[in-house]
Amino acid sequence: MIKKTGSPKLLFEMLDLTPIRALLWCGLHDDGPGRPVEYNPEWDLRALMLRQLEQIRYVKDLVKRLQRNWYLRRVCGYRDKVPTEAHFSQMKKRIGHAGFKAVEAFLRGRANQLRLQQPLSAAGLVQAACLDGTDLHAWSSRDPHDTRRGLGDPEARVGRGPEGFYLGYRSLFLVDMEGFPLGHVEASANVNEKMLVKSLLDEVFSEGFEVELVAGDSQFESEKVFHMLEQRKIDCLVCWRRLEGRVNPADVLTVKDRILVEGPEHKRVVFGRLRARVESFISTLKNHLAYGRFTWKGLDNAGIHTSLAFCVVYAVVIAALKLGRPDLTGSIAYFA
Numbered sequence: 001m002i003k004k005t006g007s008p009k010l011l012f013e014m015l016d017l018t019p020i021r022a023l024l025w026c027g028l029h030d031d032g033p034g035r036p037v038e039y040n041p042e043w044d045l046r047a048l049m050l051r052q053l054e055q056i057r058y059v060k061d062l063v064k065r066l067q068r069n070w071y072l073r074r075v076c077g078y079r080d081k082v083p084t085e086a087h088f089s090q091m092k093k094r095i096g097h098a099g100f101k102a103v104e105a106f107l108r109g110r111a112n113q114l115r116l117q118q119p120l121s122a123a124g125l126v127q128a129a130c131l132d133g134t135d136l137h138a139w140s141s142r143d144p145h146d147t148r149r150g151l152g153d154p155e156a157r158v159g160r161g162p163e164g165f166y167l168g169y170r171s172l173f174l175v176d177m178e179g180f181p182l183g184h185v186e187a188s189a190n191v192n193e194k195m196l197v198k199s200l201l202d203e204v205f206s207e208g209f210e211v212e213l214v215a216g217d218s219q220f221e222s223e224k225v226f227h228m229l230e231q232r233k234i235d236c237l238v239c240w241r242r243l244e245g246r247v248n249p250a251d252v253l254t255v256k257d258r259i260l261v262e263g264p265e266h267k268r269v270v271f272g273r274l275r276a277r278v279e280s281f282i283s284t285l286k287n288h289l290a291y292g293r294f295t296w297k298g299l300d301n302a303g304i305h306t307s308l309a310f311c312v313v314y315a316v317v318i319a320a321l322k323l324g325r326p327d328l329t330g331s332i333a334y335f336a
Contacts (some may be wrong), residue, residue, distance in 0.1 A: 006319070006328075008050055009075045011335040014319035017042050017166040020106050020245035023240075027094045043077035044091045045103065045311075050076060052312050053336050055290035060085045097300040100307040105207055107314035112180070126209055129144035129176045131200075131216040133193045134282050135161040136186070136294050136302050148190070152295040159189025168294075169302040172196045174204055175278040176212075179330060180317070181310060182209055186303045194222045201232065213237055215274040218255050237271055285309055288332040 015025065024041040050072065051062045066073050066082040095103075140150030142158075149167075150156035153310060156168050168189050174182045183204040185196050197220065204211065214229060215237040229236045239253045239261050248254045253263035253271055259269060285291035289309045296305055316335055320328035328334050 006323075006335040007075075008053060008072070008074070008335060009020065010323075011053075011319045012046050012049075012075060014322045015107075015315055017045070020103055023099055023102055024095070026099065038081075039083050039087065040077060041091060041095075044083065044088065046076040047078075047083075048088065048293055048308050049312050049315065052308050053291045053332070055288075055293070057290065057293050058295055059088050062088075068113075088138055088205055092301070092304060095335040097303045097307075098312075100304045104307040104310050104314070107311050108182075109207065111317040111321075114318060115178075115180070126176045126182065126211045128213040128215065128274060129174050129211050129269065130278040131172065131181060131193075131197065131214060131220060132275075132278040132282065133170050133172040133196075134286075134291070135159075135167055135189065136168055136169040136171060136305070137292070139295055139296065140167060140297065142167065147312045150297075155188060157188035157190040159191070161189070169299060171302070171306050172200055172283065173278060174211075175234055175274075175281045177274060177277060179277045179281055181281060181313060182211075183207075184306050184310065186299060186306060188299065192219075194220050194225050197225055198228055201228075201234075205232075213270075217275070237267060237274075239271070283315075284332060288336070289313075 004019045023201070024045060028037050039268050039307065046063065047066065050056075051059070054065070054072075056062045056065060063085050066076065066078065073079070092100075094297045138150050138153045138156035140153035141155055143149050143151040146235075148158050158165055158167050159170060161170075162167075166189060169186055170189050170191065170193065171184050171186050173184050176182060183200055185203060187196055199209075201214075202258065209236055213235040216225075216239075218239045218241045220238045221240050225238070226236055237253070239255050241255055242248075251264060253261045253267055256262045261271060289312060291306075291309055294305055296302070312332065316332050317326060317329045318328060319335060320331070
């Protein structure tokens with residue numbers, strides 16, 4: 001018996017991009033003088049999302065797949081002819097980082113509105129969320145004159161990651177207790193993640209979300225972070241480090257080893273659940289959307305890459321809920 005699964009066609013059929021048509025068509029025209037538009041930009045957006053969904057490493061390989069596979073061409077909207085690699089580069093430059101962030105925000109809002117099983121979250125009221133980040137390695141050699149930056153990618157910097165030093169960028173995510181991503185922000189790898197918290201929360205709150213509690217591991221232990229959250233009237237659940245000569249308060253969580261924490265039991269339960277959600281989300285990005293196989297250069301392109309990955313995540317949520325299958329909201333593999 002063959003197991004029934006979804007498909008990219010089913011995924012894209014559930015998406016209505018009409019409200020953002022003006023954004024995707026920015027800089028193009030339907031009529032008048034000049035060369036007519038050959039490819040609908042909505043098709044191009046589906047193709048870039050398909051690249052993430054099918055884990056196609058390079059844009060040139062995406063073009064080859066579309067040329068050889070008539071089914072994938074029709075899924076995106078193309079007929080007998082597909083764009084070139086340069087066409088996708090021009091589209092990315094035309095819409096820009098801010099444009100892709102706007103597309104992502106639209107899909108995030110639509111996905112959130114459909115979350116009827118979490119009525120508070122659907123209204124933008126998030127009880128708890130967790131901060132965590134991951135690395136984006138740059139495909140560039142070191143500059144021989146300044147080994148702290150990339151030669152072919154000047155915006156890439158050397159920073160410290162879980163496995164040592166690397167050249168590239170870092171992303172910081174905010175994920176709620178149900179595993180729903182609320183936003184992200186990117187920076188060069190030499191920027192400490194605690195410096196990105198304010199920018200990330202500003203972005204999340206600008207879309208109408210309200211967060212009551214923010215959790216994070218010991219890297220976010222900072223008076224500036226605590227003060228900033230207190231000013232916004234957000235409860236803080238951040239682990240404290242063990243420092244020689246310092247006795248941590250009894251009511252806070254303290255790092256015991258790389259995974260375990262100690263402190264009040266109710267805080268450990270909440271922290272453990274939030275950490276599991278955000279780590280599961282990052283694992284999904286890496287395993288099902290080829291997030292770590294980044295090939296575009298530049299900080300804006302790093303942000304676009306993340307936005308496209310988030311667009312696929314929200315598209316899966318939208319499709320699953322429209323199909324009446326809330327159990328599939330986190331199953332990217334079902335639609336691949």
